[in-house]
Amino acid sequence: MSDPIRPTADCSRTLTLRGLVGEDADYAGADPAIEVSEPALDSRRARAGDVFFALSGSKADGMAFAADALKRGAVAVVAESERPGWLDPAVSYVRVGNARRAVALAAARAFPRQPETIAAVTGTSGKTSVAAFARQLWQGLGHASASLGTLGVVKPSGEVYGSLTTPDPIELHRTLHALAGEGVTHLCLEASSHGLDQHRLDGVRLKAGAFTNLSRDHLDYHPTMDAYLDAKMRLFRDLVPRGGGAAVWVDTTEGSHVAQVAADHELEVLGIGVAGAGIALLSRADEGLGQRLEVEVEGARYVLRLPLVGAFQACNALVAAGLAMLTGASARAVLPLLEKLAVVPGRLELVGTKDGAGVFVDYAHKPDALANALDALRPYASGRLIVVFGCGGDRDRGKRPLMGAIAAAKADVVIVTDDNPRSETPAAIRAAILASVPGAREIGDRAEAISAAIAMAHAGDVVLIAGKGHETGQIVGDRTLPFSDRDVAVALLEE
Ligand SMILES: CC(=O)N[C@H]1[C@@H](OP(=O)(O)OP(=O)(O)OC[C@H]2O[C@@H](n3ccc(=O)[nH]c3=O)[C@H](O)[C@@H]2O)O[C@H](CO)[C@@H](O)[C@@H]1O[C@H](C)C(=O)N[C@@H](C)C(=O)N[C@H](CCC(=O)O)C(=O)O
Ligand SMILES: Nc1ncnc2c1ncn2[C@@H]1O[C@H](COP(=O)(O)OP(=O)(O)OP(=O)(O)O)[C@@H](O)[C@H]1O
Ligand SMILES: N[C@H](CCC[C@H](N)C(=O)O)C(=O)O
Numbered sequence: 001m002s003d004p005i006r007p008t009a010d011c012s013r014t015l016t017l018r019g020l021v022g023e024d025a026d027y028a029g030a031d032p033a034i035e036v037s038e039p040a041l042d043s044r045r046a047r048a049g050d051v052f053f054a055l056s057g058s059k060a061d062g063m064a065f066a067a068d069a070l071k072r073g074a075v076a077v078v079a080e081s082e083r084p085g086w087l088d089p090a091v092s093y094v095r096v097g098n099a100r101r102a103v104a105l106a107a108a109r110a111f112p113r114q115p116e117t118i119a120a121v122t123g124t125s126g127k128t129s130v131a132a133f134a135r136q137l138w139q140g141l142g143h144a145s146a147s148l149g150t151l152g153v154v155k156p157s158g159e160v161y162g163s164l165t166t167p168d169p170i171e172l173h174r175t176l177h178a179l180a181g182e183g184v185t186h187l188c189l190e191a192s193s194h195g196l197d198q199h200r201l202d203g204v205r206l207k208a209g210a211f212t213n214l215s216r217d218h219l220d221y222h223p224t225m226d227a228y229l230d231a232k233m234r235l236f237r238d239l240v241p242r243g244g245g246a247a248v249w250v251d252t253t254e255g256s257h258v259a260q261v262a263a264d265h266e267l268e269v270l271g272i273g274v275a276g277a278g279i280a281l282l283s284r285a286d287e288g289l290g291q292r293l294e295v296e297v298e299g300a301r302y303v304l305r306l307p308l309v310g311a312f313q314a315c316n317a318l319v320a321a322g323l324a325m326l327t328g329a330s331a332r333a334v335l336p337l338l339e340k341l342a343v344v345p346g347r348l349e350l351v352g353t354k355d356g357a358g359v360f361v362d363y364a365h366k367p368d369a370l371a372n373a374l375d376a377l378r379p380y381a382s383g384r385l386i387v388v389f390g391c392g393g394d395r396d397r398g399k400r401p402l403m404g405a406i407a408a409a410k411a412d413v414v415i416v417t418d419d420n421p422r423s424e425t426p427a428a429i430r431a432a433i434l435a436s437v438p439g440a441r442e443i444g445d446r447a448e449a450i451s452a453a454i455a456m457a458h459a460g461d462v463v464l465i466a467g468k469g470h471e472t473g474q475i476v477g478d479r480t481l482p483f484s485d486r487d488v489a490v491a492l493l494e495e
């Protein structure tokens with residue numbers, strides 16, 4: 001019986017091996033006419049009739065698992081390398097130039113339905129926020145809308161948690177097919193640099209792409225910042241087709257570069273920001289737990305109140321508005337809807353107050369994001385700005401001292417704690433942060449650290465709990481222990 005949360009490919013169609021893998025492949029060692037069901041990239045998930053794509057990965061060579069996939073019922077193997085000698089001659093073996101791209105395109109053929117309007121957003125920070133805002137704006141315009149990314153899938157019928165920002169291509173295309181089947185017409189998804197680099201989004205029929213910003217992240221994966229930017233550029237160079245849209249925050253050097261690349265590829269570019277010709281930000285001012293924006297679009301001025309804290313949320317909200325405009329809505333219809341945007345879980349989310357001190361949870365887990373979150377909250381701290389944060393294990397180690405220095409410069413009280421230590425020694429991660437913020441308190445236990453921050457807060461102070469945002473677990477070793485910054489803070493505030 002098929003698994004209800006794992007809808008299978010369109011059963012009414014019969015796919016042949018050639019129909020699934022496509023024309024751009026070498027079938028010399030295969031029978032292209034055999035009937036197949038779905039592509040598989042993980043042998044452990046292979047089932048009868050599947051075609052196993054052996055990908056060479058960061059930890060293993062998928063070919064080492066081909067025998068396992070065949071044992072579970074796979075009927076053919078697709079790979080870049082030459083047919084291995086051990087393979088039973090009766091098994092179809094297809095060679096392709098790029099196996100990651102091939103599996104994504106095969107997934108698009110196996111799961112052919114997609115929401116009519118799909119936009120993808122990339123950038124170091126802001127993707128989850130833009131995706132959530134675009135979903136809310138489209139919903140406000142009357143479209144059945146969804147978002148897909150770090151928070152999982154959020155759709156009219158509910159939320160489904162997902163573990164990656166951009167899922168693997170088979171999971172992604174399966175989800176698109178299911179969303180279209182549920183009647184979702186508009187979808188905004190997050191394009192991570194890993195996802196773009198690994199061709200996870202190939203085969204997605206995009207109407208528009210968006211870019212927020214670029215700052216240091218993932219240098220454990222990308223060899224240089226240029227390589228990192230180049231991975232993001234694939235969205236505008238290879239994935240959004242000519243004539244599609246590009247909503248670009250242009251107020252940085254990287255932003256203008258993206259706008260240029262998009263224009264060179266004949267996309268309709270909507271430049272957004274102070275320097276934006278599409279949506280020009282004329283002024284921005286904090287106003288209570290919100291902000292007042294004055295923008296100009298095609299000569300018309302709009303003044304609106306965004307009910308969100310932080311200059312960066314103005315950027316994300318306007319980029320989301322840009323996507324709505326590039327996919328058919330007028331500025332007049334979209335911009336007023338910004339006044340109704342709801343906070344995104346764990347993105348400068350006010351979770352409560354203690355004696356007039358506000359307590360915020362934010363997902364800042366990279367240097368630039370931490371700086372922005374602290375800058376955003378500084379105006380609300382007539383007293384002290386208190387920050388609690390750590391850094392994840394098994395991730396870019398270079399960001400630890402940078403984040404320590406940012407906290408030292410921008411907060412009044414710094415408590416260094418554990419984030420997700422994963423396989424690393426937590427004390428060693430804390431030491432790397434503490435090296436650049438010697439005056440900080442060190443409290444490894446995250447709940448205790450949050451408790452200490454809240455205990456010391458008085459009227460006028462602001463507490464920022466940074467790094468884990470919406471996360472509901474803490475990864476220690478290979479175990480995920482239940483943990484939510486929000487729940488811990490709320491429980492302490494209710495005491
Ligand atoms: C480093 C990285 O990005 N790895 C991704 C990559 O895996 P890989 O191909 O390198 O995997 P591998 O372990 O070397 O194995 C090679 C092949 O053997 C297969 N295999 C392996 C074992 C087995 O028993 N049978 C089997 O068939 C694997 O499925 C794989 O195809 O391709 C896989 C399929 O798409 C991803 O699931 C996997 O994400 C891992 C789990 C991961 O943790 N990725 C993170 C770093 C990530 O992608 N993060 C981004 C960015 C988030 C952000 O913006 O902050 C995200 O989009 O979430
Ligand atoms: N436009 C922006 N400019 C700078 N910092 C931002 C911006 N948007 C969000 N941030 C910071 O980055 C954090 C994460 O925001 P968000 O989840 O929207 O980004 P993301 O790109 O999806 O991140 P991730 O790759 O970690 O999923 C926020 O909590 C905030 O601290
Ligand atoms: N998608 C990011 C999330 C990091 C969140 C932070 N809490 C950490 O564990 O470093 C990653 O996996 O690198």
Ligand SMILES: [Mg+2]
Pocket residue numbers: 127128149150151165190
């Ligand atoms: Mg995200």
